[in-house]
Amino acid sequence: MRVFVTGATGWVGSAVVKELLSAGHQVAGLARSDEGAAALAEAGAQVERGSTLDLDLMRKAAAASDGVIHCAFNHDFSRFLENCAEDERAIAALGSALEGSDRPILVTSGLALQVQGRLANEDDATGAHFPRRSEAGAQALAAKGVKAGSVRLAPSVHGLGDHGFVPNLIRIAREKGEAAYVGEGLNRWAGVHRLDAAKVYRLALESGVTRPTYHAVADEGVPFKDIAAVIGRRLGMPVVSKSKDEAEAHFGWMAPFAGMDLAASGAKTQSLLGWTPLQPGLLADLDQPGYFG
Helix, strand or coil: CEEEEECCCCCCHHHHHHHHHHCCCEEEEEECCHHHHHHHHHHCCEEEECCCCCHHHHHHHHHCCCEEEECCCCCCHHHHHHHHHHHHHHHHHHHHCCCCCCCCEEEEEECCCCCCCCCECCCCCCCCCCCCCHHHHHHHHHHCCCCEEEEEECCEEECCCCCCHHHHHHHHHHHHCCEEEECCCCCEEEEEEHHHHHHHHHHHHHCCCCCCEEEECCEEEEEHHHHHHHHHHHHCCCEEEECHHHHHHHHHHHHHHHCCCECECCHHHHHHHCCCCCCCCHHHHHCCHHHHC
């Protein structure tokens, strides 16, 4: 297949590009910078220069592909709602080029605000108050007959080079002089290694996107207290509990996530796609010097 990948130089997208190429697919990857374009070319992908804001480019690149994987998203939380709207417009443009065909598209979503207190699964609807509109965009395309689905990423997509939630927790611990959790710290985070997550995208695309949602989840639920314990031990600092009132002062913008139960199952995805996570789990991956260099 010839696959157009947005976010192709990002944390997840770059792994998706390598996974597709290693499986014999051709890849056209979106790059905004000279550095990103060079990295894609070196990996063996064709380069599409531009951004997801260029909707004409999105339509043209999708029209020239056998399938699309949309990993791009602007994670600037200071303009999060605007980013969500831009993402939905990009998805609509990509999907418009696939209408009337069997060519599939996968978009990227998450597990925040899914359910609380139990493992979220692939059949759960997106939380009604979740501002990111990627799944809604995919559903709108599916209503028009497009083979559209979403890959829900675990809150921690980990691996060396990670710049997501866990490195931010390490940074906060260094700044505050203590590693913290909220309350008893029993709220759980699902996790997946970026290389395992990349396989979910490839397998789902190769299967023709036969269901609306897939879960890239390996660890179903790691207690947040256990994550804090590894950080505290590695940094040689105390591990402490924070009340909900204290959490915002300690964690800043991450406070809601630090107290949220983000446990999820990927069992249906594993069964349907024949996907078996092979990389280290979250705690094992975190407990190495590379995360603390």
